[in-house]
Amino acid sequence: MxxxxxxxxxxxxxxxxxxxxxxxxxxxxxxxxxxxxxxxxxxxxxxxxxxxxxxxxxxxxxxxxxxxxxxxxxxxxxxxxxxxxxxxxxxxxxxxxxxxxxxxxxxxxxxxxxxxxxxxxxxxxxxxxxxxxxxxxxLGRELPPQPATEVAHTGSGRSFRTASTPALHYTVREPRSKAVPRHTIVLGHALGCDASLWDALANGLAAEHRVICHDHRGHGGSDAPAGPYTMAELADDAERLLAELDAGPVVWIGLSLGGMVGQELTLRHPQRVKALVIANSTSGFDAAGRNAWSERIATIERDGLEAIADATMQRWFSAPFHAAQPATVARWRRRVVSTSVQGYLGACHAVMQHDCTARLPRIGVPTLVLAGALDQGTPVAMSQTIAQAVPGARLVVIGDTAHLSALEQPGPFTAAVHDFIAGLA
Missing domain, CATH: 1.20.1290.10 (AhpD-like)
Known part of the structure; x- marks a missing residue:
């Protein structure tokens, strides 16, 4: 033994x-x-x-x-x-x-x-x-003083509103590492959503970056002035937010409407952007697309947001996702119908008139374009147009996802974003 x-x-x-x-x-x-x-x-x-x-x-x-x-x-x-x-x-x-x-x-x-x-x-x-x-x-660990009134929930960030008008609601997550942030990252949400669209991605990025999420005008906690809005106005909103925060150049990550704002912001205020992620978006619609937006606007003006909510969910999420996660779909349907009608309509006009394809070659920052293989609202071809026009842009198509790819396929979406950011100087 x-x-x-x-x-x-x-x-x-x-x-x-x-x-x-x-x-x-x-x-x-x-x-x-x-x-x-x-x-x-x-x-x-x-x-x-x-x-x-x-x-x-x-x-x-x-x-x-x-x-x-x-x-x-x-x-x-x-x-x-x-x-x-x-x-x-x-x-x-x-x-x-x-x-x-x-x-x-x-x-x-x-x-x-x-x-x-x-x-x-x-x-x-x-x-x-x-x-x-x-x-x-x-053990000699530093414990600097901090008032309890200045504590923010690490899962949602600290909320603010811009001093300039229309006032924009935004949240800030400082790096949990307590180190100097590698980058300042700004996240722009889709039409009918709000900053909470980005909770999972923002919390992951906040491990080492400063992360800012804002509600576009007409959405969430931001003011909803009378429309129609233009994409230039939404981009200028973002620029004045960054100016108030003395932030920039930033990494802009935008999905759908947020991706359109990111394109316009980079073109109008290039000094504010160091890198760009455009997800499930477009650089402009053809005549048929603009007609579809015009019909959507008319339906909302006549019958309210309830009239387009179900069709919106069909575009946003694939059929398997609807079957597997009905509670998530229901949550985002509630978000759409609780959005300011005036704000939603104003942003619809901005999307309908958005057209920057001819100017895309002027974007001179590293650019990642993400597309959903099942996206009906902004099909892969629209992302291909952007990727081909922006010098050096890289296109990644995420499988088994429709329009809100960050929610439907968070793993591949997050991996692509982290890989892109890791390659930035």
Whole structure:
């Protein structure tokens, strides 16, 4: 029989990797005739039988331990694991198929405690926060003052309105890394939508970029002046927003109407844009397309937005998406019919009259064009026209998606955007 105790040795390896040699050496040195059995027990059963399982990565297991010890008020154990999480352990491999980082950032610890406040109670989370602050200070982590009134929800950004009129509602997400942002990225939504269209993409980009999402005039929380609007006015709206924020040049990402605004903004105010993503959009409509928009405008003027809502959903999402995610479709239908009729109609006129195909060769910034293979509203051919006219533009066609490709196929959409941004200077 092999005298080597594999369970004990594996457990000790994992214990050292997660808690660090100094703490483990201290625990071993203090063992005595009464505690030795317990030390052996927890090393084999906790640190090998549980921590040695590859079903969850070690970082996730750290989070689980912090949440449970906080919920149960096991503050000595909570502090032990929190200190190890902030320090990151010894950095050694656990040998469980997990060689990734096992430490937690202060931001990640904060999220654990925020969630614990909901599921374990505010008093428990409050104690956890106090312990975390004490440990961060002991470890020399900077904790600059910040008024509670200036905190923004990291999943939706901090809301503002422009000082200039018509007032535009916009949100700002500063980089979660707390570092200087690599880029400032502005996201422009589709007709009948609002800035929340971009929540998933914006939150991902905000890991290292400053992200601004705004509602076009006539949409969401922005003013809805009497129309009709022009694409030049919508582009000038974007320019004055960027001027107020002293932002630019920016990476502009626009879908549908947002893509049209991006084209016009880049042509009218080239100093404001360093790179451009045009998704599910067009540089202009032919006579048949303009007639279709004219008929849509007449229908809305006569019967309201309810009259075009169902047809809009058919264009926005493919049939399989309708079947698989009816709640999402219903949500965006509610967004359309709750839009200001005056604002929607004003923007319809801007879209109908949009025509910048002849000017596209003047766009001199890196450009990515995204198209939906099933898009009926702005078919792939319209994206091909843009990509062929803009010098150096790259076209990516996303399969199995209709008009709102960022919602229907967020994975491929996000991957294409991240790949494009990663290649920017």
């Amino acid at each position: 092999d005298p080597y105790d594999h369970d004990l040795e594996r457990g000790m390896r994992n214990r050292r990797a997660l808690l660090g040699d100094a703490w483990v050496n201290k625990s071993i040195a203090s063992a005595n005739a009464f505690t030795a059995d317990f030390q052996n027990f927890i090393t084999r059963y906790a640190w090998h039988e549980i921590w040695g399982r590859p079903g969850l990565d070690a970082k996730t297991r750290r989070i689980i331990v912090l949440a449970i010890t906080c919920a149960l008020g096991r503050w000595e154990e909570f502090e032990l694991h929190l200190r190890a999480a902030l320090v990151g352990g010894s950095g050694a491999s656990l040998g469980a198929g997990d060689d990734g980082p096992t430490g937690l950032t202060p931001e990640e610890v904060k999220e654990v405690l925020m969630q614990a406040a909901i599921y374990a109670g505010v008093p428990a989370a409050n104690t956890g926060v106090s312990i975390a602050v004490k440990l961060l200070r002991e």
